[in-house]
Amino acid sequence: MKPIRYFLAVVVFLTLIPSGAWPQSLPNMALTRLNYTVTKRTVNPQGELKQKTDAVDKDLAEATRLGKNGEVRRLLAKGMTLLAGKEWNDALDFKNSLVLRSDRLFVDSSKPYVVRLEQIYSSSIQLDHALTAHVSLGKPRVATSLAEIGSAPQPGDVVKDLGKFDEVSRDLRESPFVMELDLTGVADGSYQIQAEVLDGDRLLGLATLRVAVFKGLDDTLARIKAEAAKAPESLRPDALYPLDRIRNIDLGRVELGQFDLAKELNGASEVLAAAKSGKDPFAGRTGDIKRHYLFQAAGEIMPYHIYVPTTYTPNRAFPLIVALHGLGANEDSMFGVLYNVPKLAEQHGYIVVAPLGYRSDGGYGAFQAAGQTNRRTQLSEQEVMEVVQRIRQQYKIDENRIYLMGHSMGGIGTWAIGARHPELWAALGPISGTGDPSTIEKMRAIPEVVVHGDADTVVPVTGSRAMVAEMKKLGVDVQYIEVPGGNHINVAAMNMAAIFDFFDTHKKGAAAAGTR
Numbered sequence: 001m002k003p004i005r006y007f008l009a010v011v012v013f014l015t016l017i018p019s020g021a022w023p024q025s026l027p028n029m030a031l032t033r034l035n036y037t038v039t040k041r042t043v044n045p046q047g048e049l050k051q052k053t054d055a056v057d058k059d060l061a062e063a064t065r066l067g068k069n070g071e072v073r074r075l076l077a078k079g080m081t082l083l084a085g086k087e088w089n090d091a092l093d094f095k096n097s098l099v100l101r102s103d104r105l106f107v108d109s110s111k112p113y114v115v116r117l118e119q120i121y122s123s124s125i126q127l128d129h130a131l132t133a134h135v136s137l138g139k140p141r142v143a144t145s146l147a148e149i150g151s152a153p154q155p156g157d158v159v160k161d162l163g164k165f166d167e168v169s170r171d172l173r174e175s176p177f178v179m180e181l182d183l184t185g186v187a188d189g190s191y192q193i194q195a196e197v198l199d200g201d202r203l204l205g206l207a208t209l210r211v212a213v214f215k216g217l218d219d220t221l222a223r224i225k226a227e228a229a230k231a232p233e234s235l236r237p238d239a240l241y242p243l244d245r246i247r248n249i250d251l252g253r254v255e256l257g258q259f260d261l262a263k264e265l266n267g268a269s270e271v272l273a274a275a276k277s278g279k280d281p282f283a284g285r286t287g288d289i290k291r292h293y294l295f296q297a298a299g300e301i302m303p304y305h306i307y308v309p310t311t312y313t314p315n316r317a318f319p320l321i322v323a324l325h326g327l328g329a330n331e332d333s334m335f336g337v338l339y340n341v342p343k344l345a346e347q348h349g350y351i352v353v354a355p356l357g358y359r360s361d362g363g364y365g366a367f368q369a370a371g372q373t374n375r376r377t378q379l380s381e382q383e384v385m386e387v388v389q390r391i392r393q394q395y396k397i398d399e400n401r402i403y404l405m406g407h408s409m410g411g412i413g414t415w416a417i418g419a420r421h422p423e424l425w426a427a428l429g430p431i432s433g434t435g436d437p438s439t440i441e442k443m444r445a446i447p448e449v450v451v452h453g454d455a456d457t458v459v460p461v462t463g464s465r466a467m468v469a470e471m472k473k474l475g476v477d478v479q480y481i482e483v484p485g486g487n488h489i490n491v492a493a494m495n496m497a498a499i500f501d502f503f504d505t506h507k508k509g510a511a512a513a514g515t516r
């Protein structure tokens with residue numbers, strides 16, 4: 001198999017991401033597809049079950065080719081049901097078709113809130129009369145594991161009963177049911193609207209919608225916008241980021257994800273308060289910092305996360321690590337407890353920056369088939385490079401010690417961006433990734449430390465093995481750490497210190513230390 005075809009086959013669950021906006025109330029398509037792929041790999045269906053899942057996969061490929069995203073989601077739900085040892089039936093078909101949508105996910109609790117009960121595909125169920133919906137506001141239930149993504153929604157503990165609605169259409173694709181909800185008296189915070197659809201006393205299904213509630217939100221956003229217009233231009237993106245992100249989430253361009261409304265509004269207010277007193281709140285700061293900038297190519301304000309060691313001084317050049325997050329994560333992920341990056345950066349004296357990469361599923365340019373263009377993946381790569389350039393302008397960086405690392409999708413992106421910009425990197429550190437061995441020739445002068453677990457069911461270890469084999473063939477300075485029994489996640493934390501140690505001993509122009 002040709003290298004590029006092998007590469008695309010390994011990450012097929014990521015190349016099948018729809019190019020349009022994510023529906024507001026539905027799980028990330030790429031993560032849902034990944035969950036199905038990993039579950040199928042784990043179950044390893046045989047006999048009759050394999051015949052059924054093969055038929056699902058055939059229909060899935062055709063629905064994807066035709067861009068029928070609703071049908072894709074139906075088939076993924078069907079496939080997961082079969083892999084769980086259950087039969088797909090009309091009741092499950094209807095249950096998985098339900099969805100709640102709204103024009104706004106950020107709700108001013110002092111005003112009425114309008115939502116729509118819809119279906120994402122036409123169900124096969126037979127219904128004799130109109131339905132009812134019982135709606136409530138519940139505590140949010142957010143997926144904490146891959147297995148929960150794409151599974152049926154679950155109700156959260158009820159905070160406020162929002163009423164019962166009659167005469168709900170049996171065909172919610174043609175006739176979505178619109179409901180006006182009263183959220184007065186609800187404390188600020190994250191919730192989920194949850195609508196139980198009933199046929200008499202029989203529960204047919206549940207649809208949920210994550211929302212962020214904030215009393216006086218519209219007035220707060222108007223105040224921030226007015227004050228930002230008077231702030232220095234260099235600080236405006238930091239102040240206006242919440243407004244821009246809210247707009248794009250409400251338009252369905254960006255997922256709500258881990259966006260913390262209260263935290264972001266508070267951050268914007270702090271920036272504006274400092275600007276009003278004539279101060280730059282970021283000047284001379286070290287430690288953990290969140291910044292934002294206007295990404296002109298997309299016309300959006302983008303966040304990035306940076307750690308500056310307390311030893312930093314503009315009187316000498318510091319090494320820089322660019323850290324790429326995994327699928328569905330964001331610019332904060334590489335600074336989380338899983339990776340221990342801030343502590344290691346402080347100990348080793350590195351500036352570390354983690355870009356968003358335009359979208360949480362952007363792929364950093366890796367998920368682009370040969371001969372095809374994809375705006376999402378192109379902008380993802382471009383956004384990483386723009387952040388790198390900004391850091392090189394804002395801080396005194398050692399140009400011979402700029403490193404690139406990433407986990408999962410970030411590991412895949414490390415090899416993709418490493419090959420496209422080989423002149424920049426002093427060393428690479430992909431974790432649990434895969435790549436195209438034919439690109440190693442472009443990176444043969446770049447030392448690499450590669451980490452993978454041999455029990456990885458998400459991105460199989462064969463991808464890293466193939467890359468390392470090509471590196472050894474071409475004489476690349478490579479340290480390969482394959483963890484016996486290591487899975488897709490746990491190998492990152494246990495080897496992050498080794499990656500920093502490897503970067504410590506490598507810089508551009510230095511003699512290779514030899515293959516290990």
